[in-house]
Amino acid sequence: MKIATWNVNSIRTRIEQVTDWLQANPTDIICLQETKVTDKEFPIAPFTNLGYNCYFSGQKSYNGVAILSKSPASQISAGFSPFLGEATTGVFDEQKRLLTGIVGDICIISAYVPNGSEVGCDKYYYKLHWLKLLKEYLKIALDKFPNLCICGDFNIVPDDRDIHNPKACANLVGLSAAERQALSEITELGLKDAFRKFTSEGGHYSWWDYRAGAFPRNKGWRIDHHYLSSSLYDRAKSCTIDIEPRKLIKPSDHAPVIVEI
Numbered sequence: 038m039k040i041a042t043w044n045v046n047s048i049r050t051r052i053e054q055v056t057d058w059l060q061a062n063p064t065d066i067i068c069l070q071e072t073k074v075t076d077k078e079f080p081i082a083p084f085t086n087l088g089y090n091c092y093f094s095g096q097k098s099y100n101g102v103a104i105l106s107k108s109p110a111s112q113i114s115a116g117f118s119p120f121l122g123e124a125t126t127g128v129f130d131e132q133k134r135l136l137t138g139i140v141g142d143i144c145i146i147s148a149y150v151p152n153g154s155e156v157g158c159d160k161y162y163y164k165l166h167w168l169k170l171l172k173e174y175l176k177i178a179l180d181k182f183p184n185l186c187i188c189g190d191f192n193i194v195p196d197d198r199d200i201h202n203p204k205a206c207a208n209l210v211g212l213s214a215a216e217r218q219a220l221s222e223i224t225e226l227g228l229k230d231a232f233r234k235f236t237s238e239g240g241h242y243s244w245w246d247y248r249a250g251a252f253p254r255n256k257g258w259r260i261d262h263h264y265l266s267s268s269l270y271d272r273a274k275s276c277t278i279d280i281e282p283r284k285l286i287k288p289s290d291h292a293p294v295i296v297e298i
Contacts, residue, residue: 038298039063040145042188042261043282044070044244044291048103049080051289056083058282058293065107066140067293068147069093070190072101079103094133102136102147102189110138110145117170120177129170137178143269143298144182148189153210161210164192168219175226185266186298187228190244190291192260193220195230198239199259211260228264231276231296243278244291252283263296272298 041064045051048069059067072079072095079093084105094115095101104110114120114137116130123130134149148171153164179185193216197203206212224230232241242257251257265273274297283292 038065038141038143039295040065040186040188040263040298041067041293041295042070042147042190042263043067043293044149044190044261044289046071046073046289046291048072048074048101049078050287052080052083054282054285054288056087058279059084059087059089062279062293062295064295066145067105068136068145068188069103069105070101070147070149072103073098074101092136092138094136096133100133100149102134102149104136104138104140104145104147106138106140106145108140110140113138117174120174121170125173126170129167134167135171135174139182142184144178144185146178146185146187146189148187148191150190150192152192153216155210156208156213161213164210165215165219168216168223172219172223172226175223175228179226179228179266183266184268185228186263186269186296188261188263188294188296190261191220193217194258194260195220195262199242201240201242201256201258211258224264227267229267229270231263231265231270231273232259232278232294234270234273235276241278242292243294245283247290261291261294263294265296269298274298 089105093103151164154160243261245252
């Protein structure tokens with residue numbers, strides 16, 4: 038089984054790029070982030086024509102997540118509240134950033150972690166609280182579903198191998214100690230970074246700024262991840278980043294990341 042994750046930065050803008058990629062790269066499940074479209078406007082037909090079942094949770098112009106699966110998914114739920122309750126979740130489900138479904142014996146979670154804007158601002162503390170809720174959510178999910186894959190745009194660089202110039206970027210959001218600690222606490226629940234099972238060296242990235250020629254100069258960040266429960270991690274055969282879509286005209290600033298189980 039191949040599972041891909043891709044922040045498409047507007048599904049309607051990139052629809053042809055995504056469908057072309059799926060035809061060239063047979064994939065059982067693809068999780069999308071930043072779809073930036075309401076549910077009633079999600080472009081279902083191009084994907085059903087390729088044999089995908091479509092599940093999504095979106096909002097106009099911002100955020101939005103989806104799971105497209107060749108096999109039907111069950112137990113679809115959006116946001117934190119189905120596991121944590123509305124009293125705990127509060128306003129943190131207003132932004133559409135989390136979608137969960139069961140495909141076969143695997144729990145698939147498509148996640149779009151808040152960017153955080155800059156260290157110390159309100160959006161940064163919103164991000165840290167969102168990550169705390171994600172940790173509590175995953176505690177329950179892992180207990181229910183021992184085969185679990187959470188993938189998506191985490192907006193966090195796990196360590197200095199995952200960014201082109203860690204010293205120059207040290208004060209930027211995505212690299213702060215609090216964010217990395219929050220991610221570490223999540224992985225300590227029993228989740229492992231699939232990419233690092235197969236690739237230990239630096240220089241591999243999944244996001245490049247549109248500005249300053251970042252992509253041709255490979256000034257990137259690895260912020261799109263697959264985290265697997267131990268049972269799935271043992272079954273993982275490969276995990277790769279496909280940079281080819283980033284070379285297209287008007288691409289997403291992210292590249293798809295693919296894990297094979």
